[in-house]
Amino acid sequence: MTTDPSSMLPRRDLLALATATGAALAGLPAFTASAAPRRPANLPAMQASSPLELWWQAPADDNSMIEQGLPVGNGRLGALAGNDSGREVLLVTDATMWTGGLNDTLDSDGQFPYGRADFGSFTLLGRLTVDLPDHDLGAVSGYRRTLDLAQGVLTTSYDRSGVTYRRKIFASRPDDVIVLHFTQSGGGRYTGTVTLEGTHGEGAGVSFGAAFPNGLKYGAAVTAYGTGGRVTVSGTHIDFAGCKDLTVVVSGGTDYAPDAAKGYRDPSLDPRKLARTKVRDAAAHSADTLLRTHVADYREVFGVFDLSLGTSSADQRSLDTWERIRARAREGVPDPELEAAYVQFGRYLMISGSRGSLPLGLQGLWLDGNDPDWMGDYHTDINIQMNYWMADRAGLSSCFDAFTDYCVAQVPSWTDLTRRLFNDPRNRYRNSTGKNAGWTVAISTNPYGGGGWWWHPAGNAWLCNTLWEHYEFTRSRTHLRKIYPLLKGACEFWAARLLTTTLPGTSQEVLIADSDWSPEHGPLEAKGITYAQELVWALFGNYCVAAAELRQDAGYADTIGGLRKRLYLPQVSPKSGWLEEWMSPDNLGETTHRHLSPLVGLFPGDRIRPDGSTPTDLVAGATALLTARGMESFGWANAWRSLCWARLKNADKAYQLVVNNLRPSTDGSNGTASNLFDIYEVSQGRGIFQIDANFGTPAAVTEMLLYSRPGHLELLPALPGAWSASGSLVGAPARGGFLVDLHWRDGRPTEARIRSVGGRTTTVAYGGSSRTVTLRPGGSVTLKDLAR
Secondary structure (H helix, E strand, O other), rough: OOOOHOOOOOHHHHHHHHHHHHHHHHOOOOOOOOOOOOOOOOOOOOOOOOOOOOOOOOOOOOHHHHHHHHEEEOOOOOEEOOOOEEEEEEEEEEOOOOOOOOOOOOOOOEEOOOOOOOOOOOOEEEEEEEEHHHHOOOHHHEEEEEEEEOEEEEEEEEEEEEEEEEEEEEOOOOOOOEEEEEEOOOOOOEEEEEEEEEEOOOOOOOOEEEEEOOOOOOEEEEEEEEEEEEEEEEOEEEEEEEOEEEEEEEEEEOOOOOOOHHOOOOOOOHHHHHHHHHHHHHHOOOHHHHHHHHHHHHHHOOOOOEEEEOOOOOHHOOOOOOHHHHHHHHHHOOOOHHHHHHHHHHHHHHHHHOOOOOOOOOOOOOOOOOOOOOHHHHOOOHHHHOHHHHHHHOOOOOHHHHHHHHHHHHHHHHHHHHHHHHHOOOOOOOEEEEEEOOOOOEEEOOOOOOEEEEEEEOOOHHHHHHHHHHHHHHHOHHHHOOOOOOHHHHHHHHHHHHHEEEOOOOOOOEOOOEEEEEOOOOOOOOOHHHHHHHHHHHHHHHHHHHHHHOOOHHHHHHHHHHHHHHOOOOOOOOOOOOOOOOOOOOOOOOOOOOOOHHHOOOOOOOOOOOOOOHHHHHHHHHHHHHHHHOOOOHHHHHHHHHHHHHHHHOHHHHHHHHHHHHHEEEOOOOOOOOOOOEEHHHEEOEEEEOHHHHHHHHHHHHHHHHHEEEOOEOOOOOOOHOOOOEEEEEEOOOOOEEEEEEEEEOEEEEEEEEEOOOEEEEEEOOOEEEEEEEOOOOOEEEEEEOOO
């Protein structure tokens, strides 16, 4: 290929950008040595309006861990636990356990290679097994395992020979370890072995360390201690015999560093040595102390938000979680506590998988092997964005930081790849203008700045708009300053890319996006696709506000504002009555396609609003298109549909799509697995875990109860009859910088407390009435009689 020198970012500028990125991420926790955590004396008090314990009557099958294993995680280090009485198995992961690299040699079509050998893949760290030979499942009774969402703890209990045995499993962020604590009452003893194995040929041992061909070093370690017996290292495993109780502690990680200037590595870090240190330090404390430390940390995040959707029946409450899911689908009777618990389970996954490391990819932090579909990567054309729609809406703004920090850490490499490779003459998406600036991404990204599959020009705008929305929720100037270079770089890319065209039959000139693909169907090289036009329109507007609020680049912001005014905005097709997906009155793709790419202006965007501020024909066109897409699809696609129907204030359809996602998955069908993971049917009889619906569906629930944009809140915009009797939403963030505590009865709000976290003025609406609220940061007001 030939390279246009004007498209190259000077090396000194790339290094400066990478250095700035490193400074921005200086406070990002990783697998590193840390100070001793605070040790609370007691467990924190817990209050919640809905039951927050899920339970099952059988352990996971070793061959069905992804559908039946229960997840734990501390935001970086995670595991799926099988909970068999006689053989506890943990499939251990670290968020940075990635093969691959920059992947900067394009294929013959100018697109990126996309395989495990070049792009790379998320993989397992290790496998931990605790064998209890005399505790086979057939020899025990009263088996039960629970997931306490309020504390972040798994518990397994059963009876054997008159003794009740119990084990707790939790992943502690303060101690950076996973803990298994085995206890009993009635005079029992534990005898067995602990084995830690690598999954990449390292073998078994109390610790191991190795490196991938890409140079990433990794390691893990385990230790155990007990009372009333003996615990010894015997060759490659740990033996324990006659113990009244037993505590097993495991940790591990890699030398990954979120810094392009350092090649995404920390050469000073020895993962095996550090893992040994972490398990040794944790083992200096009792299991109760480790538990208190973990629960206090977890509750600090989990406990700020609460949700009640009503009261379930005694018969529903008597069922275990899997039976309850099946009964909900079989009988068609609403189960409001189960539906609220599903939201809280999504919050549990977010806290467990997105704190202080890489963000959540297609499978989050949890794997059952080293070959996840689509490499378990970061898809930028809906999936990673959906993973973080819930975070702010459900009171987990701090968990959003992993996504922000990832984007900031990757942008030096994304900028380099864009400047060097995007205008490759073989790339069908290259800029026809011949210009090149800023940065963009591929459809798939990895942690090393690399792209996979096809170029995704509008992906930069969608990532930036997601980052911007977090600012709208939090009003954090620190966050805004951190993301400002990304917004500006994305604008620079689009300023170089946009084409001028004259609308047919008129003399009006407009700006349109160059050749692109509306994810993921239709023509491969269409100009002015609705998806890109909407995202860029929002990007330009967000950038102009950011520049004004930070008082930076006023002249450039004026330029971008001028381009925004000239952007073509999609129209309604005179043939179909739908919002056009392409600059054509014809439907050029699949009518019921899973993606809602042309509806990004409805959700997550705000350009299309059914409140009288948007032309009625545009709202009608969006509604018609959404109707045509249908009500049956994959979990994440149903979640997106539900969010769009919530925006259109159609409670029945929004709720039905939530219910559709709660249908039990059988034989790999779309739906919810017994462990509540969302299953995506990739082919008949084969389903895989894809986590985005576990976040997108809870986001839809919150949108049905509270809609917000800066300057405007709407209470209960799409409340379904199933939840109308009574309920509450407490600690819900709202865009514009507010928190909302909302209570309702008989389908109407009874009280709403609005608290400012930086916002000052907003309208609060319900039905046809509204009130204007003005607050100082930190202030609050309680509104009553809103339904009058």
